[in-house]
Amino acid sequence: MTTLLLIEQVLNGLQSGIMLFLMAAGLTLIFGVMGLINLAHGSLYMIGAFAAAAVAAATGSFLLALIASLVAAAAAGVVIEVGVIRRLYDRDHLDQVLATFALILILSEGTRWLFGSFPLYLDVPAALAGPVTLPGGIAYPAYRLVIILVGLVLAVGLFLLIGRTRIGIQIRAGEADREMIAALGVNISRLYTLVFALGAALAGLAGALVGAIQSVQVGMGEPVLILAFVVIVIGGIGSIKGALVGALLVGLTDTLGGVLLPLALSGIMDASSATTVGSALASMLIYVLMAVVLIFRPTGLYGTA
Amino acid sequence: MTFKQLLAATCVVALGAGAQADGVKVGMITTLSGGGAGLGIDVRDGFMLAVRGNDDIELVIEDDQRKPDIAVQLADKMIQSEKVDVMTGIIWSNLAMAVVPAATAQGKFYLSPNAGPSALAGKGCHENYFNVSWQNDAFSEAAGTALSGEAGKVFLMAPNYPAGQDIMAGFKRTYEGEIAAEVYTKLGQTDYAAEIAQMRASDADQIYFFLPGGMGISFMKQYAGSGVDKPVSGPAFSFDQGILGAIGDAAVGAKNTAHWSKDLDVPGNAEFVDAFQAEYGRLPSIYAAQGFDTGLLLASAVAKADVDDADAFRAALKEAEFQSVRGKFSFADNHHPVQDIYMREVIKEGDLVTNRIVGTAATDHSDPYGADCKL
Numbered sequence: 001m002t003t004l005l006l007i008e009q010v011l012n013g014l015q016s017g018i019m020l021f022l023m024a025a026g027l028t029l030i031f032g033v034m035g036l037i038n039l040a041h042g043s044l045y046m047i048g049a050f051a052a053a054a055v056a057a058a059t060g061s062f063l064l065a066l067i068a069s070l071v072a073a074a075a076a077g078v079v080i081e082v083g084v085i086r087r088l089y090d091r092d093h094l095d096q097v098l099a100t101f102a103l104i105l106i107l108s109e110g111t112r113w114l115f116g117s118f119p120l121y122l123d124v125p126a127a128l129a130g131p132v133t134l135p136g137g138i139a140y141p142a143y144r145l146v147i148i149l150v151g152l153v154l155a156v157g158l159f160l161l162i163g164r165t166r167i168g169i170q171i172r173a174g175e176a177d178r179e180m181i182a183a184l185g186v187n188i189s190r191l192y193t194l195v196f197a198l199g200a201a202l203a204g205l206a207g208a209l210v211g212a213i214q215s216v217q218v219g220m221g222e223p224v225l226i227l228a229f230v231v232i233v234i235g236g237i238g239s240i241k242g243a244l245v246g247a248l249l250v251g252l253t254d255t256l257g258g259v260l261l262p263l264a265l266s267g268i269m270d271a272s273s274a275t276t277v278g279s280a281l282a283s284m285l286i287y288v289l290m291a292v293v294l295i296f297r298p299t300g301l302y303g304t305a
Numbered sequence: 306m307t308f309k310q311l312l313a314a315t316c317v318v319a320l321g322a323g324a325q326a327d328g329v330k331v332g333m334i335t336t337l338s339g340g341g342a343g344l345g346i347d348v349r350d351g352f353m354l355a356v357r358g359n360d361d362i363e364l365v366i367e368d369d370q371r372k373p374d375i376a377v378q379l380a381d382k383m384i385q386s387e388k389v390d391v392m393t394g395i396i397w398s399n400l401a402m403a404v405v406p407a408a409t410a411q412g413k414f415y416l417s418p419n420a421g422p423s424a425l426a427g428k429g430c431h432e433n434y435f436n437v438s439w440q441n442d443a444f445s446e447a448a449g450t451a452l453s454g455e456a457g458k459v460f461l462m463a464p465n466y467p468a469g470q471d472i473m474a475g476f477k478r479t480y481e482g483e484i485a486a487e488v489y490t491k492l493g494q495t496d497y498a499a500e501i502a503q504m505r506a507s508d509a510d511q512i513y514f515f516l517p518g519g520m521g522i523s524f525m526k527q528y529a530g531s532g533v534d535k536p537v538s539g540p541a542f543s544f545d546q547g548i549l550g551a552i553g554d555a556a557v558g559a560k561n562t563a564h565w566s567k568d569l570d571v572p573g574n575a576e577f578v579d580a581f582q583a584e585y586g587r588l589p590s591i592y593a594a595q596g597f598d599t600g601l602l603l604a605s606a607v608a609k610a611d612v613d614d615a616d617a618f619r620a621a622l623k624e625a626e627f628q629s630v631r632g633k634f635s636f637a638d639n640h641h642p643v644q645d646i647y648m649r650e651v652i653k654e655g656d657l658v659t660n661r662i663v664g665t666a667a668t669d670h671s672d673p674y675g676a677d678c679k680l
Contacts, residue, residue, distance in 0.1 A: 005506045012498035109338060117342040118587075119522055119551035124530060131532035139505070141530045144498065213530065214495045215522035215551055219339050223493055255499050258490075279465045279489040 008138050009259050015144045017251025018151030022206035023224055024231040024243040025158060026199025032238025033174045033195050034089060037096050040103035041203055042221025048073040048204025049211035049220060050111055053122040062125035066208050073204020074197040081196040112218050119217040147209055155244055162240055171195060175238055230286055234293045236303025245301055250286050257285040328361040329612045332383035334376055335394035337368035341518055343547040344396045348418045348596035350585050355600025361607050365389060373403040380404045384411055390612040391416065393599055398422040398441065398468050409433040418599040419592055423471055427674035430639045435622055437599045439564060440641050440672035441468055442475030444540035447646035447667035448562040449479030457510030458485040462500060465489035472515045472540060485509035497524045501531045511535055517542040522551045529555030544651055546590040549658040556651045556658060564631050564644050565594040566662045571632035594630050601627040637671045639678035646670050
């Protein structure tokens with residue numbers, strides 16, 4: 001394997017990690033602040049992608065499509081929070097899992113009613129189609145570079161929001177002690193709706209950004225949801241920093257494992273069984289990573305007990 | 306769930322209203338919700354188009370949600386309480402393996418409108434199991450033959466599950482040339498950046514891949530954006546009408562093998578395409594064509610024999626006396642198709658991305674597993 005190929009694969013790992021971060025950030029915020037397990041987070045990702053595909057088809061503008069994904073997912077988040085989730089904060093996690101799983105089914109079939117069963121068309125904007133040549137002669141898709149940049153900008157924005165603003169202080173305080181900040185006069189139910197909408201908007205944006213290079217179809221959110229849960233468990237539930245580090249770890253492990261394991265195994269067995277065994281092992285790798293992290297840090301990398 | 310049952314019940318009422326006592330009752334278990342629903346809906350719509358207005362066929366439709374356990378429950382319900390005579394509809398090989406052997410062992414007929422696992426074509430063949438679509442290896446065996454000598458070194462990619470391995474085995478069985486690399490991805494994988502980087506770095510001349518449904522859409526879009534310009538080909542599952550719209554221009558020029566295409570010039574095909582488009586407002590896919598042929602086959606057998614006389618009904622099915630939209634169609638001794646397989650190319654007709662036939666990949670193709678079948 002050449003150095004160039006390795007660098008390209010590291011970039012791929014970063015890009016998939018950054019996308020996972022957008023999903024995981026919302027999930028970990030919602031869990032950290034409200035103590036809610038939201039299985040329907042993947043459906044918000046799907047809603048973002050479908051809204052973007054519909055607006056892109058109607059207007060031809062990718063920028064408008066991205067805005068639509070943010071608005072649609074945030075709006076869906078508000079409706080879901082006010083209509084369903086609000087009743088679940090005092091219930092135990094099993095009730096929450098049951099109710100949000102029902103939401104997955106409702107939102108998936110609802111989307112099918114609106115858009116039909118066949119995947120929608122959403123493509124990268126013409127200006128970003130095709131590869132750019134990076135220093136060192138690596139040809140890398142321009143759109144994926146933009147995804148990495150957008151994700152990093154959003155990550156910085158999120159850290160500033162949580163660490164430097166009044167809303168951020170309230171969110172952190174809500175994580176620590178919700179009765180106390182309610183007693184101090186913060187409108188806790190409005191804060192919860194806001195956090196939920198913020199998480200939903202991030203998931204929707206991730207759906208739209210990824211939908212352009214993957215397929216926009218019903219059920220697209222659930223595989224990502226599972227990975228996002230792995231990310232927040234590794235990073236420590238409730239920690240944005242943990243979500244970022246966990247997402248990058250999972251993205252890099254997943255991408256590099258799939259490439260390097262078959263290669264490493266080909267030294268000790270013949271080519272075709274190295275491929276089969278290597279790909280099988282690679283798909284377990286992130287779960288092995290999760291298990292190892294949990295053995296040494298039972299609350300995750302940045303979690304507090 | 307209640308809604309689906311209601312829907313199924315409505316279908317029964319609507320279709321069964323004119324059924325006669327001596328008709329045949331058909332249980333269709335197919336995928337109508339979840340990620341792979343497009344395929345099941347096409348099979349169902351094609352089948353319903355073929356049996357439309359036929360008072361002898363009563364149809365019960367249920368959704369398996371692409372889950373083997375649900376498919377098994379539905380099959381039990383259809384056999385025990387609905388008392389169906391014939392079953393059909395399953396899309397996925399793993400679901401077929403869970404349902405078909407049990408159903409045929411209980412004396413039911415099963416007509417497969419999609420999915421042809423090798424286990425049911427060889428030693429596990431059954432006199433009541435008829436495959437109206439293809440054995441899993443068929444398209445890639447034909448592709449291997451057709452590409453021999455012109456494709457050079459080939460880079461193979463498929464998901465790491467039995468059908469993926471079957472299809473790659475089919476290609477390797479017939480391809481006379483060098484395999485540059487063989488990569489197995491996770492089933493349901495959505496990001497192919499790592500594999501595309503390997504393709505760029507390899508010395509392959511051509512990419513041959515099998516990625517059905519959403520996986521194929523993701524791969525083709527990412528491949529088009531990567532700047533790698535090696536030609537791609539694969540079995541028709543990755544280039545079918547249902548997903549071409551979502552891939553768009555990125556698929557144009559790709560070669561793929563199939564037993565049917567909308568421009569195939571055989572009697573009845575143009576009428577089928579027109580009727581399907583008029584009824585459902587979209588172009589038919591290979592799955593719709595298979596569903597349609599399954600319906601025609603069933604209707605031909607119902608016209609000839611009473612389903613209660615199993616031997617006569619089986620013989621009538623085996624004769625396959627219907628005008629297939631694929632042209633020539635007959636059953637080999639293991640009840641799997643003997644048919645021509647064509648090389649198709651993805652083209653753009655106006656704004657529409659679709660396929661056209663560019664040649665024949667295999668004539669009178671039948672699967673290699675039949676030798677192990679004792680029928």
